[in-house]
Amino acid sequence: MTIQGWILIFAFVGILLALTKPVGLWLFALYEGRRTPLHAVLGPVERGFYKLAGIDPEAEQTWQRYAVHMLIFNVVLLLLTYAVLRLQDVLPLNPLGYAAIGADGAFNTAISFTTNTNWQWYSGEAAMSNLSQMLALTIHNFLSAATGIALAFALFRGFARRQATGIGNFWADVTRVTLYLLLPICVVYGLFLIASGVPQTFAGSVDVATLEGVKQTLGLGPVASQEAIKMLGTNGGGFFNANSAHPFENPTALTNLVQMVSIFLIGMGLTWTFGKAVGDTRQGWAILTAMLCLFLLGTAVTYWAEAAGNPILHGLGVAGGNMEGKEVRFGLAASALFSVVTTAASCGAVNAMHDSFTALGGMIPLLNMQLGEIVVGGVGAGIYGFLLFAILAVFVAGLMVGRTPEYVGKKIEAREVKLAVLAIAVLPLFILGGTALSAVFEAGLAGPLNKGPHGFSEILYAFTSAVANNGSAFAGLTAGTPWYNGLLGVCMWVGRFFVIVPMLAIAGGLAAKKHTPESAGSFSTTGGLWIGLLVGIILILGGLTFLPSLALGPIADHLAMIRGQLF
């Protein structure tokens, strides 16, 4: 580890802390449905959309209606993507003449992009036409992100409203977030990326005669427009197979920093918006502090492990940290940091190959996802996931003092706790279930590239990534098979919507409740004790659930590595 590396890490956190309130304020305006300066330009588009679709943006929806409209919208988008991928060969903008995507592959990819996972079993530059990249994939990058933020807004309203039946209007939330937040940032961001060297063209490829006289064909395409929303919307689905390690997706150290900042930008802003919505911004800062504690802990471990390097290679005479799977322009610090950021959020973009990290360096990204991607987390999904843990934490605190727990002015009762546990239980059930199945059946065991404990880690990582809707991979796993496409597809769907529906039910129930003013007996949810309790609950729950699986994978791998045992 170097001082320069730590300066980068703290500068990264500092930049985001400075942006948290401004972004939170902007999000709060959208949450409230207030007019923004951008309405002058985009207001007519918004109103036009509502008119054509027959939507009354002021109509309040119950949590059930909000949930059904959200689900049906996502199913329609899923079908659109499935159709475009299956018909890719006959649709236009296919300069390299790629064939249609197979049924199991299209099923997996359609779910993957709808659920904000962006798990990719395919190699973008060798499978997807430009039209598929734009029409089948880029739209989800916007709309799955907008859906996540809309759902967070709905839950915020549950906490903020008093004796109300509605939790907002899904269409208004999605449209406003897309038009006034995601799209304008992406236009500016995309232009920055182009200026930095990210291609934006409809040419499919260009032939190069190298200095040594060999022909090299470089894949091109409308990369920058997809790259911007891929990061901002915590999607993570790369245009190219190597994702943000590819120089055309992430050409410089500066683009790399901006990409990392953009992964966390909205998620951090939303913590502030939550505090503002419930009338006490300290509540938001407390959540953010707990998140950052977990984040810095993870970053320190991964950076330390990668900088220490692989003792087996040192034994061969190699000097320095672990550079297998890393780019020189990013080096150890920015690669380690990126891996923690992308898995703390539900992004899943990678600027280095996690599969080739040292055992402990790669365990942190895995653990980040297993904790539920609530360390800042995906846009919207991070904060609503975190609030589920907050409900559990106040419940535990309430048990300790024997008093009905309250959180930000709402009594937390049996219904809320049951639903929160239901949503959180999805993670271990499907991560461990899917991994166990794949570790015993032939079709699952055919997947891993690496042997020994690292091969098990590849399977565990895949199911963790799918259920947590991350999308990053220990990419040695051959996942483009009917077994993995099918099983991981189901896991991604369950991991997204089986969390969302109980969460919306909580939102609806909370909105109907009275406001309970803070009294002398209330447990404060802004101080150090609360932050410690939150971090403790998250680590204990995640640790107890997943430690056995980590022991079989990365921990066994680490012990083998320090003993010099090869597989």
Add this chain to the structure above:
Amino acid sequence: MGNDFTSSLRPAIVMAILFAILLGIVYPLAMTGIGQTLFPSQANGSLLRDASGKVIGSTVIGQAFTSDRYFQTRPSAAGKGYDGLASAGSNLGPTAQALTDRVKTDVEKRRAEGITGGIPADLVTTSGSGLDPDLSPAAALAQVSRVARIRAIPEAAVRALVERHVEHPIAGVLGEDRVNVLALNQALDKLAVNGSGGTR
């Protein structure tokens, strides 16, 4: 619930179509139009051309250099090496026999060239993309004596060339010290031409 379902169909279908047009077609087309106008070079891949206009590479993409006459790029897992349509890392884990075997072979090759001491890690590891355009300064400097010997140029001149091509972090913190191998090798060819003209 039934009412919720029927009331959702029209907005769901119409909004999906409208957003698909806006985000899937208008947005990328507009970005392409603006990008091609403002930054035509970068938007098309930052391509480098020789005097005759032939494309010889991209400033941001690495290419295979395997000849001993050139500074060699890192091992690559992209296709058969630096395949611009098959970007990939090796995905080998830390305890993989295949990783150790590969690194061992590469280390022995470097030892045979006369490199002593610790081998710079990037010189014997594959990158994330398989298209890494850079080397660390240490990995480039380690190749100086081989390149100088084969080209019959003084080592000091080659070393100075490498040092001139080291790019430093922005503001001293953002990024790593690195050398763009294509730019270095282009300069090396020019140096050799000048050298044979007796300007040294």
